Amino acid sequence: MGGDNAPAMVVDGLALALKARPELRFRLYGDQAKIKTLLTRHSDLASKCEVVHTDDVITNDAKPAVALRGGRNSSMRLAVNAVGDGQAQAVVSAGNTGALMAIAKFVLKTLPGIDRPAISTSFPSQRGDTVMLDLGANIECDADNLVQFAVMGEVFARHILGLEKPSIGLLNVGSEDIKGREAVRQAAAILKSSPLPIRFHGFVEGDDIGAGTVDVVVTDGFTGNIALKTAEGTVKLLAQALRDAINGSWRGKIGAWMAKPALMAFRRRMDPRRYNGALLVGLNGICIKSHGGTDAVGFANAVRVAADLIRRDFNERIKEDLERLISGPRLEPPVAAAS
Amino acid sequence: MGGDNAPAMVVDGLALALKARPELRFRLYGDQAKIKTLLTRHSDLASKCEVVHTDDVITNDAKPAVALRGGRNSSMRLAVNAVGDGQAQAVVSAGNTGALMAIAKFVLKTLPGIDRPAISTSFPSQRGDTVMLDLGANIECDADNLVQFAVMGEVFARHILGLEKPSIGLLNVGSEDIKGREAVRQAAAILKSSPLPIRFHGFVEGDDIGAGTVDVVVTDGFTGNIALKTAEGTVKLLAQALRDAINGSWRGKIGAWMAKPALMAFRRRMDPRRYNGALLVGLNGICIKSHGGTDAVGFANAVRVAADLIRRDFNERIKEDLERLISGPRLEPPVAAAS
Numbered sequence: 169m170g171g172d173n174a175p176a177m178v179v180d181g182l183a184l185a186l187k188a189r190p191e192l193r194f195r196l197y198g199d200q201a202k203i204k205t206l207l208t209r210h211s212d213l214a215s216k217c218e219v220v221h222t223d224d225v226i227t228n229d230a231k232p233a234v235a236l237r238g239g240r241n242s243s244m245r246l247a248v249n250a251v252g253d254g255q256a257q258a259v260v261s262a263g264n265t266g267a268l269m270a271i272a273k274f275v276l277k278t279l280p281g282i283d284r285p286a287i288s289t290s291f292p293s294q295r296g297d298t299v300m301l302d303l304g305a306n307i308e309c310d311a312d313n314l315v316q317f318a319v320m321g322e323v324f325a326r327h328i329l330g331l332e333k334p335s336i337g338l339l340n341v342g343s344e345d346i347k348g349r350e351a352v353r354q355a356a357a358i359l360k361s362s363p364l365p366i367r368f369h370g371f372v373e374g375d376d377i378g379a380g381t382v383d384v385v386v387t388d389g390f391t392g393n394i395a396l397k398t399a400e401g402t403v404k405l406l407a408q409a410l411r412d413a414i415n416g417s418w419r420g421k422i423g424a425w426m427a428k429p430a431l432m433a434f435r436r437r438m439d440p441r442r443y444n445g446a447l448l449v450g451l452n453g454i455c456i457k458s459h460g461g462t463d464a465v466g467f468a469n470a471v472r473v474a475a476d477l478i479r480r481d482f483n484e485r486i487k488e489d490l491e492r493l494i495s496g497p498r499l500e501p502p503v504a505a506a507s
Numbered sequence: 508m509g510g511d512n513a514p515a516m517v518v519d520g521l522a523l524a525l526k527a528r529p530e531l532r533f534r535l536y537g538d539q540a541k542i543k544t545l546l547t548r549h550s551d552l553a554s555k556c557e558v559v560h561t562d563d564v565i566t567n568d569a570k571p572a573v574a575l576r577g578g579r580n581s582s583m584r585l586a587v588n589a590v591g592d593g594q595a596q597a598v599v600s601a602g603n604t605g606a607l608m609a610i611a612k613f614v615l616k617t618l619p620g621i622d623r624p625a626i627s628t629s630f631p632s633q634r635g636d637t638v639m640l641d642l643g644a645n646i647e648c649d650a651d652n653l654v655q656f657a658v659m660g661e662v663f664a665r666h667i668l669g670l671e672k673p674s675i676g677l678l679n680v681g682s683e684d685i686k687g688r689e690a691v692r693q694a695a696a697i698l699k700s701s702p703l704p705i706r707f708h709g710f711v712e713g714d715d716i717g718a719g720t721v722d723v724v725v726t727d728g729f730t731g732n733i734a735l736k737t738a739e740g741t742v743k744l745l746a747q748a749l750r751d752a753i754n755g756s757w758r759g760k761i762g763a764w765m766a767k768p769a770l771m772a773f774r775r776r777m778d779p780r781r782y783n784g785a786l787l788v789g790l791n792g793i794c795i796k797s798h799g800g801t802d803a804v805g806f807a808n809a810v811r812v813a814a815d816l817i818r819r820d821f822n823e824r825i826k827e828d829l830e831r832l833i834s835g836p837r838l839e840p841p842v843a844a845a846s
Contacts, residue, residue, distance in 0.1 A: 229683055294747050304680055307688055341643055341732040344568055349646055349729060374736025378744035387733075390688060393680040394730055395737040397713025402741040405717035406777065408633050410749075413773035414766060423766025430759030434752035438745065
């Protein structure tokens with residue numbers, strides 16, 4: 169029931185996802201009458217869906233704590249419960265992000281060694297895809313949180329991007345050691361001196377995200393959310409400016425017609441729907457957040473992300489990796505940096 | 508002497524600036540022999556320049572406090588002194604940002620009512636240009652700082668963008684009152700309840716920067732710097748992806764040749780050099796920071812920004828406006844928001 173055009177967008181998205189991954193089966197939580205009506209348009213999909221009725225929906229403006237206490241029978245809560253009970257292998261929601269995080273954290277619990285889960289996704293850069301976290305779950309982060317994000321991002325990039333030894337960068341306002349906030353500087357000191365077998369690059373700046381300087385960009389949820397949305401806004405601005413320029417002259421229009429296949433390829437590569445579906449990483453279970461404003465194509469992509477993570481047995485992989493990475497000596501900053 | 512290709516980039520930039528604004532005259536501080544040699548290439552410019560020799564240069568990795576104490580004879584310090592002494596009406600530097608801010612704050616002092624100056628510039632959005640601050644001067648900001656940035660941004664947008672009543676937005680991770688960090692929420696409460704005659708829109712998100720939802724985007728220097736550089740990196744990524752797509756097929760190449768004037772217009776509109784030249788706003792004097800990696804075209808634009816501010820008597824205007832806006836009752840958050 170989450171997202172701007174739910175449940176129609178969700179049902180249409182599942183139909184698209186099923187075409188790409190015929191092995192999938194779905195449990196849908198929400199208004200049974202509405203959903204059943206929508207399913208009549210997709211005969212193949214209907215047979216793969218079980219619909220569980222509930223009237224209770226968590227609205228977009230609900231505070232996480234209220235959603236957690238009061239929404240015990242909500243569609244979001246029941247869907248997360250299904251993963252907790254083992255009835256489903258992953259949950260995908262386009263609803264209220266804060267509520268989803270609070271409910272998933274309560275029901276699924278965090279993985280050993282992780283204090284706070286983070287929102288993570290991959291998007292295009294000049295040198296292949298880049299993983300970034302946290303994209304909005306944790307507004308304030310200390311050095312330990314950032315170090316844990318680095319470790320989770322490393323595991324995510326290894327399994328999702330298929331990189332053997334992904335490089336990790338901490339987002340900052342400069343590359344020198346003296347730059348930035350205390351938490352960021354202390355996290356860098358911990359990562360530099362730690363015995364973790366991860367490849368820590370050091371600080372990166374905002375333009376390194378698009379440049380693909382590192383495979384994993386680590387930051388707090390406030391900065392990460394603003395960076396992600398600034399990039400989205402910049403893509404829209406440029407697309408609009410390009411359209412304006414092309415449509416402003418007959419030469420532009422003819423050229424664009426000629427170059428149409430190339431422009432379509434460019435558009436596909438940069439289509440934000442292709443990158444829809446962020447993982448709430450650090451939970452004991454796969455929980456995917458779809459953009460609320462996406463359409464069926466975007467929602468299908470979020471489902472694909474969930475399906476990929478299930479197929480790669482990501483939840484077991486990250487548990488093993490975290491145990492290996494974190495269960496060793498407790499990570500402490502070196503004395504000089506802690507002073 | 509500041510910037511990646513100084514002093515050649517600076518001298519070439521001044522030559523370009525002089526063509527556009529023949530009334531300008533320049534004082535150059537730095538290596539006299541080098542500068543004089545460069546000036547021989549620009550006979551028109553040479554007669555408009557006075558060169559003041561110094562061997563001392565503040566490097567890019569110098570800490571602000573060290574630059575301030577140790578760099579009393581540096582080219583940067585002497586150039587800022589010239590504004591303090593009234594020998595120049597504005598200073599433009601492509602050097603170390605932190606050092607420039609520290610020196611300018613020490614020499615020129617902050618304006619009454621302003622605790623900390625901010626870095627501010629305007630750049631394109633889908634609805635005209637948007638002013639944003641702080642872009643990196645203040646890594647940690649409290650609510651009072653953000654409120655002062657809002658007031659300074661308002662004045663800057665009024666005089667630079669020529670808007671009668673610019674709208675102000677506070678950058679946050681959501682538009683609801685409960686979202687974001689304490690300082691941001693408290694600043695919003697102050698701005699909402701204040702008697703200031705400014706048009707406060709409320710919270711904006713990262714994608715509102717490109718959308719042009721408000722005329723002035725206010726944020727702390729950490730977030731602002733990362734948002735600005737993320738946007739720059741996204742522009743580069745898209746430009747590269749567009750080139751790749753076009754060059755990947757003969758239809759793409761022919762189309763691009765046909766649409767060349769349109770593509771050039773698009774490129775000019777988005778050229779970051781056009782937006783080079785950020786104001787250190789809140790100082791008693793005009794101090795412009797150019798991007799260190801820019802070229803002569805970009806540096807000329809930074810000089811143009813300085814010239815515009817001089818012509819509009821910006822320093823006197825902002826003093827009057829701040830007195831009118833801030834000298835009233837001290838701004839306090841309403842009781843509910845302060846709890």
